[in-house]
Amino acid sequence: MSRLEYPLYRVGAVVVVVGALGVAVLLNVSLTADDPVSRYETARAAIQLGDALGFVAAGGLVFGIGVGLALGGLRAYHEEVSDR
Amino acid sequence: MSRNTALLVVLLLAASLAVVPGSVAGGPGSVADEPGSLSITSAGITADYETPESVCTGDSQRLVVLLENGDVVSDEVALFEGTSFRVVLCTADGGESTPESTDAWGLTGLDAFERVNVDSHWIQLKATAKTNSTDLSMHLDGRAGENTRAPRVAVRSTGGTSTGHLDQPKTVYFFDETARRQFRAGRDEYEGSVTKARNLAKTLEAGAGAENPIAAVNRSVLASYDERLASLESASDTVEDALLTAAVRGNADATAAYLEHRKYHDKEMTRLEESLAAYLGAVEEQAGTARLSVTGVLLGSVVVGIGVGGVIGQTVSLRDLKRIRRKRRRDSTVDYHLGNLWKVFLGAVLALVGSLGVLVAGPGIELLFKVLV
Numbered sequence: 001m002s003r004l005e006y007p008l009y010r011v012g013a014v015v016v017v018v019g020a021l022g023v024a025v026l027l028n029v030s031l032t033a034d035d036p037v038s039r040y041e042t043a044r045a046a047i048q049l050g051d052a053l054g055f056v057a058a059g060g061l062v063f064g065i066g067v068g069l070a071l072g073g074l075r076a077y078h079e080e081v082s083d084r
Numbered sequence: 085m086s087r088n089t090a091l092l093v094v095l096l097l098a099a100s101l102a103v104v105p106g107s108v109a110g111g112p113g114s115v116a117d118e119p120g121s122l123s124i125t126s127a128g129i130t131a132d133y134e135t136p137e138s139v140c141t142g143d144s145q146r147l148v149v150l151l152e153n154g155d156v157v158s159d160e161v162a163l164f165e166g167t168s169f170r171v172v173l174c175t176a177d178g179g180e181s182t183p184e185s186t187d188a189w190g191l192t193g194l195d196a197f198e199r200v201n202v203d204s205h206w207i208q209l210k211a212t213a214k215t216n217s218t219d220l221s222m223h224l225d226g227r228a229g230e231n232t233r234a235p236r237v238a239v240r241s242t243g244g245t246s247t248g249h250l251d252q253p254k255t256v257y258f259f260d261e262t263a264r265r266q267f268r269a270g271r272d273e274y275e276g277s278v279t280k281a282r283n284l285a286k287t288l289e290a291g292a293g294a295e296n297p298i299a300a301v302n303r304s305v306l307a308s309y310d311e312r313l314a315s316l317e318s319a320s321d322t323v324e325d326a327l328l329t330a331a332v333r334g335n336a337d338a339t340a341a342y343l344e345h346r347k348y349h350d351k352e353m354t355r356l357e358e359s360l361a362a363y364l365g366a367v368e369e370q371a372g373t374a375r376l377s378v379t380g381v382l383l384g385s386v387v388v389g390i391g392v393g394g395v396i397g398q399t400v401s402l403r404d405l406k407r408i409r410r411k412r413r414r415d416s417t418v419d420y421h422l423g424n425l426w427k428v429f430l431g432a433v434l435a436l437v438g439s440l441g442v443l444v445a446g447p448g449i450e451l452l453f454k455v456l457v
Contacts (some may be wrong), residue, residue: 016390020383026456027379028372039364040298043371045454047298048447049233050374055446057385059439064389066435071390072397073428080405081420 009074016067133170135204136183136205140174145183145227147234148172150206162238163211164257169237171207171220173227189226194218196239214241247327247341249275250348254341267330270322277319278352281312285359292362297370301363309360316356320349334431375455393435397428 030042049056117305138378140148149157150170163169171191173184191199191207192233194213200375221234244255258264287305294300323345330338377431404424411418422429443452 001147020386023380024383024454028375028384030368031457036306036309036360036364037303040303040367042454043304043364044298045451046371049451049455050371052447052451053377053381055214055442056378057381059442059446060382060385061389061392061439062435062442063439064345064386064391065393065396066389066432066439067386068390068393068395069101069397069400069435070393070432070454071397072394073401073405073425073432075394076401076405077420077422077425080402080409 007074007078009071009078011069012071012074016071101170115298136172136174137421139172140181140183142174143176143179145173145175145232147224147232148174149220149235149237157235158233160217160236160238165211165214165239165241166244168200168208168210170203170208172206173224173232175227184227188225191223192222192225193223197237211237211239213239215239245271247271247345249278250341250344252344254337254344256330256338256341257325257335258326263326263329267323267326270319270326272321274316274319276434277312277316281316281352284308284312285356288359288363292359292366294366297366297395309356313353313356316349320345378455393432397431401425401428405423 027046030039132154133152134154136150139150139156146158148171149161150172151157151161152168156184173189174181175184176182185204186202186207187204191209194209196211196213196218197209198212199207199236200210215238217236217238219234221232224232224234230441241292244257245267247254247256256267258267284305291297291301324342327338327342327345331342401424404427405420408418408420408424443449
């Protein structure tokens with residue numbers, strides 16, 4: 001089995017998907033202590049983050065572009081090297 | 085054995101001993117002999133009154149006071165208000181002392197005592213008012229003037245203290261002023277703690293029902309929760325200890341008050357705990373909605389970004405790689421390597437730094453950390 005059967009862009013895509021799932025889980029599961037103040041603080045942080053959706057969307061978009069650039073480049077590399 | 089179980093055992097024991105057959109309810113106990121030195125006897129904990137036959141000895145006529153705890157008094161005694169006792173007249177007409185039938189004698193003109201029961205050989209009185217010292221022989225009717233020795237009985241008032249904070253208040257007698265003061269201080273502190281706890285519960289309940297629960301209650305209110313809870317527990321312990329002390333000394337009402345207090349305290353604790361649970365539930369529900377929105381927006385924007393970035397990255401890279409291909413046709417030493425993709429990699433790094441910058445400038449890293457961890 002050659003190295004190209006596991007092209008980097010696919011490995012990268014898998015890493016991105018797993019990472020995204022991890023972040024989604026962390027965003028929705030609180031790991032803090034059980035005391036009232038900690039629960040209140042965590043909930044308040046989530047609500048404040050929800051109030052800043054514009055920044056979240058912009059940050060996510062720019063982050064996605066960065067990841068897309070790398071994955072797109074790797075895919076082009078894979079196609080080019082496979083064709084030679 | 086838990087603390088509560090141990091207390092309950094003590095209480096039940098005290099309650100069972102406190103109800104002495106033949107006694108009159110409400111008697112908090114007695115102070116034995118020697119007026120001035122209030123040595124406390126434990127009325128109700130010992131078995132019962134002595135019998136008239138067993139206390140009549142000697143060869144003179146005398147009145148004898150029998151206490152509920154089995155004590156026999158022939159000289160002086162100080163009793164607490166509410167205490168019951170029996171009086172026996174021992175006569176020695178035939179040389180041998182025997183209890184005289186109550187048909188032949190009586191006690192009259194006793195302002196501080198109420199006659200509550202009469203048997204063939206004894207009269208039962210209850211101390212109803214404070215008095216310094218009463219010589220019972222001065223109130224003997226029927227055999228008066230026969231040189232009768234009699235004990236002097238004083239009545240001390242400790243006053244009952246109401247457990248007014250309870251739904252069904254009881255009057256509890258403490259056997260010394262220190263215990264009574266401690267109870268009153270504990271009760272007042274407890275009432276203060278209950279008021280604060282109720283205010284906190286009300287705030288939390290209102291917050292739970294508010295449209296925007298997180299804005300309805302300050303963090304400092306939540307921070308005071310543990311303190312309120314500890315204060316309520318501590319004040320309750322003081323009250324319970326005082327009631328237990330009174331209960332163990334034989335005051336049946338103290339036993340009832342203790343049990344009533346436990347019920348009352350449990351109710352207050354439950355309300356406080358439930359109000360907190362309701363409020364945190366409402367806040368976490370509000371946060372759950374926000375979390376879902378953040379997740380959706382974040383993942384959605386990342387997917388869109390990947391799509392856009394992917395097209396750009398692939399287009400730019402293909403153009404550069406075709407340039408390499410053309411070079412390879414002219415020069416066989418030229419080969420592909422990942423460094424050919426430096427433009428997209430640089431763009432990716434800049435984008436990642438940029439996204440971090442946006443998040444720092446917006447919600448802030450601390451907030452993200454709080455939500456994620």
